[in-house]
Amino acid sequence: MKKIHFIISFFVLTILMGCASDNSDIDLDGIASPENISALTTVTQDNSGKVTFLPKGEGATQYKVDFGDGSAVSEYISPGATVTHAYTEGVYTAKIIAMGLNGETTEANQQVVVSFKAPENLIVVVTNDLSVSKKVTVKASADYALFYDVYFGEAGKPDPISANNGESVSYTYQNAGVYTVRVVSKSAAIATTEYTTEVTAKLVLNPTSAAPTPPNRQAGDVISIYGSKYNNVAGINYFPDWGQAGQGSSWTEFDLNGDKMLNYIKLSYQGIALADGTSIDVSGMEYLHMDVWTADLQKIETSLINVGPSEKPVTKDLTANQWTSIDIPISAFTSQGLSVDKIFQLKLVGTPWAGGTVFIDNIYFYKTAAQSVQLPLDFESASLTYAWGGFGDAGFGPIPVSVVVNPDKTGANTSNKVVKIEKTSGAQVWAGASLNLENTIDFTKGTTVKVNVWSPKVGADILYKMEVSTSPKDGNGNPTVFFEAHATTTTANAWQVLTFDLTTAPNFSTANKYDRVILFPDFGQMGTGSIYYFDDIKQSN
Incomplete structure (x- = not known):
């Protein structure tokens, strides 16, 4: 574990670490390296070649700039500060070096065009944001240019907003209406190149995203x-x-x-x-x-x-x-x-x-449910509907799934009701069944899930999966927030309890609101007409 041992004032410690101890060992392993590193590069219009760098990024506490022309790297500068360097005419690849609190660094290359010609072939594209009212985005690019200034033309806002050549800059107007936007493209030359156009800041009059998805209910x-x-x-x-x-x-x-x-x-x-x-x-x-x-x-x-x-x-x-x-x-x-x-x-x-x-x-x-479909699941309730849905038969339709009387009330499971999944002959290797929960899983109750399984064979791979049903969908319409955990049967024609350690599953996170359970019997194998039973899906520590 990487640690820094130091004495720090109560005030600073409270702000930075949320801790009231004067002597602190701070674990830095969990601090992410700086991200999204770049720099706004501007140049004076006097043929001097003086370029000013304003580094930007997330999680950075200080920056250095390697100017890319063989000169010495700059000293460290603080966030919000700038550093200036004089170039001869040419195209350079500068390097922005960002350091985080834990000493980790992230680097990003930045092209620097220093030309004593005025910008040429200026192209300006203005677009209205489709989801934010009165928001306008400008993107300008020109040959020989390093950056550009945009005057958005709203009264009381005389100062321009600068952006690197070829990058975008956005502005949200206070009121809808028509405004005159002026773009000034700049190189290291004294002369600049301008473009003026009228834009309409529009109200967004309809939603651009769906309403929140209601929870599962009986x-x-x-x-x-x-x-x-x-x-x-x-x-x-x-x-x-x-x-x-x-x-x-x-x-x-x-x-x-x-x-x-x-x-x-x-x-x-x-x-x-x-x-x-x-x-x-x-x-x-x-x-x-x-x-x-x-x-x-x-x-x-x-x-x-x-x-x-x-x-x-x-x-x-x-x-x-x-x-x-x-x-x-x-x-x-x-x-x-x-x-x-x-x-x-x-x-x-x-x-x-x-x-x-x-x-x-x-x-x-x-109304608030007296009973809910949630973990633990034992399928014994007479008032709840366990709406399992099968999928993956030979024609990609549903395979048979139902809640039935326990056919083998012996050994590890003597309960009355269980889930029956028939992996029909020719069923897909990924055939299985899913159940929507009415309450998301509470991981304070444990990150291990135990499932009682009756398998007709030894060595069947049982895949236990959970999804956030409302997460964005992939190309097949499946939620993109999920985890998968595997366990293998060691007993045939009898009940046994399989244990799934969720913390070992890729993509698992206790912060996710998982609300769907999916079971895959004999995962990875084509269906042979075999029947599997499941019961007592529950968490444990």
Whole structure:
């Protein structure tokens, strides 16, 4: 272990190390080396060749610059400081050397073009950010140039922002509108080259990312009105209008790369109505949930309407340009005297009235589960549904998976219910079954998982995998945050407990919110029609 033993003042120690001891042994092994090292290089426009380096990076406490022309390397400089060096005309490869707190260094090469010709063939590309309102990015490049200045043209912001030639620089305006952007490309020559254009700083008026994915729940713990996670109540009208077209209000279903959501435009009041003559009883639920995105509404008022009709509102603040997840206690409605046993409509009102647009996803009522599908799993509950899904048969469809009566109540497992996975003849080497958990795994309970396994053969590789189901997907649609652990059966036609040490699995991290269990029987081998049983999936220390 690498350590530095030193005496340091209480004040500095508190800031740097979060420790109140005056005599400290600091373990530096866990400190990462500096990253993303570069330097802004500027040059004076006087034919002197004086180039100034402003090193940048993450985790660096000091920098040196090897100028790349055979001269001596600079002394160390602090973050935010600069160093200047005079070059003769030419193209050089400088080296930025960044040192971290633990003495580890990271190097990055930086091309330095020193030319006494004015920049030529200036090309400027201006783009609007698709996800951040009023954000504009400029990228400029020119022959013989070392860097460029951008004047973004907003009142009260006269100073330019500099960037290396060929790199990008971004700016977020305070207000949407049209601005004059001036780009000044510079070399070591006295003359500069300029480009001026008008740009429009635009509001982003729709979400560019999906709403948060709701958690897994048992069917009896949720009543879904809209969304793709749960089964929605049938026959719902998401745009009864109620005469609001005269306010300019309208509706559509917005499709964000296949993810659909409700879109109420110029929201005065709009609503959602169940099929004629139908209603839902939400008195057994605890909350109404919805995810709302807006660029211009300050508040949304939500009313439940019970048969009568009788309605009561609850108002929630919204945060512009991001998803606001709203959970309204059902008691917030019932405390106003509203019965919620026959809800047939929901009403939505915007603030300001008819002055903004909302996108809404994941509208559902829910309650806290009395029991949940979570580790440990023993499959004995009569009230829970263990929705295992098989995959990987010969045609890439599902292989048979079910919760069944234990066929062999002897030895290591005398419980009543177990999971049966049939690896059908010709099934893929990666055939298996998965189960979504309703609560993510809590690693304070242990980083070892034990599984009771009944295998028809000795030497079967049992692969235990967990995924974060909401993580970004790979090219095959599988979550990219996961770990895999292996164990091998040593007994045939009998129960045995296999142990999986998760800390030895590549990519495993206790910081990840794993919410899916996947079992692969006889991994790596084609299916032969064999049947495997699993039970008692639990953690241990």
